Amino acid sequence: xxxxxxxxxxxxxxxxxVNAPNMIPLDAARMTxxxxxxxxxxxxxxxxxxxxxxxxRTVEGEGDLSEYLFGFDTTLEQVLxxxxxxxxxxxxHFGDFPYFEIQENQKxxxxxxxxxxxxxxxxxxxxxxxxxxxxxHSGIMRTRxxxxxxxxxxxxxxxxxxxxxxxxxxxxxxxxxPWNEELxxxxxxxxxxxxxxxxxxxxxxxxKGA
Numbered sequence: 001x002x003x004x005x006x007x008x009x010x011x012x013x014x015x016x017x018v019n020a021p022n023m024i025p026l027d028a029a030r031m032t033x034x035x036x037x038x039x040x041x042x043x044x045x046x047x048x049x050x051x052x053x054x055x056x057r058t059v060e061g062e063g064d065l066s067e068y069l070f071g072f073d074t075t076l077e078q079v080l081x082x083x084x085x086x087x088x089x090x091x092x093h094f095g096d097f098p099y100f101e102i103q104e105n106q107k108x109x110x111x112x113x114x115x116x117x118x119x120x121x122x123x124x125x126x127x128x129x130x131x132x133x134x135x136x137h138s139g140i141m142r143t144r145x146x147x148x149x150x151x152x153x154x155x156x157x158x159x160x161x162x163x164x165x166x167x168x169x170x171x172x173x174x175x176x177x178p179w180n181e182e183l184x185x186x187x188x189x190x191x192x193x194x195x196x197x198x199x200x201x202x203x204x205x206x207x208k209g210a
Contacts, residue, residue, distance in 0.1 A: 001034055001041055008045045012205075022161055026209035028154055029080035033109075036102040036144040051102065052077035054109055054120040063116030066094035076109050076120045081210040084155050087196075097152045101145030105137050162206075167198050 005011045010030050012021050030048050037047035054076040059065065068086075069079050086094065099112040109120040122129065163173045172179050173195050175188075183191050200206075 001044055002031070004041060004045055005030060005034060005048065008048075010045065010048055023158065024203075024205055024208060025081045025083075025085035025158065026077075028084040028158065029077050029209070032080055032100075032146070032154075033076070033102070036100075036146070038104060039142075050107075050122065051109060051120075053122070055123040056118060057121045057123070058119040059116065060119075061116035063114055065116065065118065069094045070118065078210055079111070079120075081207065083151065084158060085207050085210060086155060088156060088159050097148040097155070099145060099148055100151060101143055104142040104144070105139070106141075107133050107136075162199050162203060163195065167195070173199065 002011060006013055011027050012024060030052065033048050033051045034044040037051050038044055052075065056070060056074065065071075069082055074082075080100075083094070083097070096114070100110070101112075102109050107122065111118045111120075125133070163175070166172055174180065175192060175195070180188070180191055
C-alpha cells in the first residue's frame, strides 16, 4: 500500500534506512484514508485522490463543532491532518478524538463525536461518477472505522517522535530525559517553551496540507 501511494506522489519520500524522512500528519491522513476506503490495493490511490477532497455536507445532532478541525470550508484530508498534527498539550484545539469511519458503498466519510455526527462527501460529483456510485451502492455494506483511542495513539506517537533526539547544542528534546526531568518550576517551563520553538522551526512541513 505504502509503495503505491509513494509512487503516486502521495507520501513523503527521501533517503532510506536511518536517514528516511519521518512521517508527517499529511502522510498519516492519506494512509488512514487508504486503509479505510478500500480493501483493494489496486484501488487505493484512486480512493485517496477522491476522499481527500471530500467536503463537509451533513451535520447531525446538537453538539458544538470544533472550529480548529472543521472550520474554513475544510476538506476531509485537512481535518485528518489537523487531528494528527495537533499539539496534544493544548486542549483548546478540539478536545476528545472522534470515532472515524469510511462507508465504502455510500462513498461517505463520517466523524462521530458526542451529540454530533459529521459526514463528508464529494462536493460536485459528475454524472459519470454518480452512475458509478449507484452501481456500487448495493450488496454487502462495507464500512471500516477507527476508534478514538486508535486515532489518539497515532497522534501521540507522532507527537513523541518530534521530541526525540537533541537540539543544535546537543541538549535532549524529550522532557522525560533526566537532564530535563531535574528542572523545576519556571526553569522547566522555559525549557519546554525553548524545545517547542526549536521543534516548530525545524519541522517546517509538519502541518503541510492543513
